[in-house]
Amino acid sequence: MSFAVRYQLKLHAKTLREGDVLMTNSPRAGGSHLPDITIITPVFSPEDKSKIIFFTASRGHHADIGGILAGSMPPTSVTIFDEGAQIVSFKIVDNGTYKREELVDYMCERPAQYPNSSGCRNFKDVESDLKAQIAANHKGVGLIHAMIEEYGLQTVQEYMIHIKNNAEQSVRRLLKDVVKRLGTNKLSAVDYLDDGTPICLKVVINESDGSAVFDFEGTGPEVRGNLNAPISVVHSAVIYCLRSMLNSDIPLNSGCLVPVTVKIPEDSLLSPSDTAAVCAGNVLTSQRIVDVILKAFDACAASQGCTNNLTFGAGGKDSSGKVKPGWGYYETIAGGSGAGPDWHGTSGVHTHITNTRIGDVEILERRYPVLVKRFEIRDGSGGKGEFNGGDGVVREFEFLHKLQVSILSERRSRQPYGLHGGEPGMSGRNLWIKRLREEDGDLPEQTRNPAEGDLPPNKPRKINIGGKATILMGKGDSLIIETPGGGGWGSPR
Incomplete structure (x- = not known):
């Protein structure tokens, strides 16, 4: 901010x-x-x-x-x-x-x-x-x-300065320790969005004064969709990672960034033009920036790398251009966190940037025309290792009225990586369980005889809708969201 x-x-x-x-x-x-x-x-x-x-x-x-x-x-x-x-x-x-x-x-x-x-x-x-x-x-x-x-004002302002100075010195000590731990002052990592866009990072640490340059040169250009991330999001990801790697309890503040120079190539995914779509940059690309930074520092395996953004609602501008009053609902859904050098990942948790808690099922069902049929741990979705990645979750909705439903997610084609021999976590999946209807043209004619071994004529379709989709769900349709697990650390025993 x-x-x-x-x-x-x-x-x-x-x-x-x-x-x-x-x-x-x-x-x-x-x-x-x-x-x-x-x-x-x-x-x-x-x-x-x-x-x-x-x-x-x-x-x-x-x-x-x-x-x-x-x-x-x-x-x-x-x-x-x-x-x-x-x-x-x-x-x-x-x-x-x-x-x-x-x-x-x-x-x-x-x-x-x-x-x-x-x-x-x-x-x-x-x-x-x-x-x-x-x-x-x-x-x-x-x-x-x-x-x-x-x-007194002078004392309050002095303590504000002390807090910033302490954060700066803590980060400088961290960067010096990283050089000693890894045996090099040059770090690098790359990861890819589901569409193949690379996010590249090179870090050069000055071990004498504990400063560093974070250079994102090589990152892909601005994309036509909404995965573009404003530069403020990049800085938020950097300060978050630095604070997370500190083994001391300090307030999060801008002093953490004083020793750091962040270089972002112009007209890239991380520095888009003013009119670029950006809604997913803050919730999806930010997660991948964090994964890249932590990978460069060899800190932990990849977490789910997604926030699984689900929205649905009614109202707005219809086909005739008339605006109708309505409502909108939005939630993010947990997944698995990555394992580290001496810890297992956590299952069913909002990782990194998300920082939210999900609403109660009872309140959701009371306020909106949906039923939550399942909300459970996705067993086995975390990567295996000496330390296992956390498991993702399964969240299934049934819609009681016709509704426009949208999902905005990542890690549907690329798995969260493991480190040091650890296995990757499972990628996510979004499934539409669609009832067959005459108006949709997918209800088969009643000509076959189920007794002769044919499938029942009205068995719902199970459709993989991909990572990013908006669908007009019919009454009785369901959406199953399977979120990614975290990567494992170390070879499995």
Whole structure:
């Protein structure tokens, strides 16, 4: 989020006043993907109301912000305008006044101007969540003021600097130790998305001062789909990996990146153009960036490398161009984590970037027209090794009404790798269990006699829909999502 705060500071540094709250989600303004909306509140000095001393910020993923499909994570998007509302900078609160009419324009009217795209399908829910973010920031402002009142501004700011300096020194020690452990200061790794696009990384460590250059030269060009990842996502992946490899308990902060220079080739998958589709870059490509970094550092085997993004809903723009109110549902689904030098991977866990918990089955079934028929560990999907990779999960839905259902996933054709002789984890799979219907043209004529050994005429079809698909599911159809396992470490005993 530091990218987003810095961008807003450049735009509004001289015009912000107490009672202002900023809203942004644009990737070119430090955002990740459009459903992630960042709310930023300046904190002013108690003595000088014109002086900004801190910011509070919160970022939340919103279930639907418009776009061509409910859930605002369309597997088929090829431009950012397919993915919903885009806000570079908006004062959602201006000098204490909440700007609801302007918010409706940003969230509902503007996205609907693009072909086949709709505005926010359930504005009331999104508005409530944005108000919660504003309230969270306001709570943070109060706590900062209370801390300043107790300790004094100079002491608080000095401790902020101490925290950053400690993080910097911790990372420098880590990088020096990596050179000693691996016996080289040059590291490299490459991994591939399911479409074959490479993500390449070369790391050169200066062992004298503990600095490093992370160079992603060789990574594939921007893709037509939505796997493009803004540079802020790349930096998030780097800082996450560095913090994860530290064997000390420190707060996550930008000091971790002070010793690091990140080089990203222009017009690549990791530095796309402003209008490129990016919704999967934050949730899928980010996972693969993490795998590549951890592989270069020989830290652990690959985790599931996916977040298994499921969306479904109703409403939006119909074939006649009329916009109907509706709703959208979105969830990410756990998989297996990779094994390491002295640990087994974990089964059924959200790995790395995801950082979410899944909702309760009872609430899901009460609020939406679906049944969760299975939610279980996918036994044997983790790679075998001296230390085994974690298993993925199986999640099966039955739809009680006709619904547009979309899945956006990776690791469906390429397995999560093992290391040091460990076996790879199983790749994932998405299956559509489709009932036969006359209107679909796949219901066979009743001419055969089951008693003579023929199959029953109405046996459902089992269809592999691939990693990225959107389907109009009929009543009684099911979707089975089998998530990838993690890779193993070391030769199996």
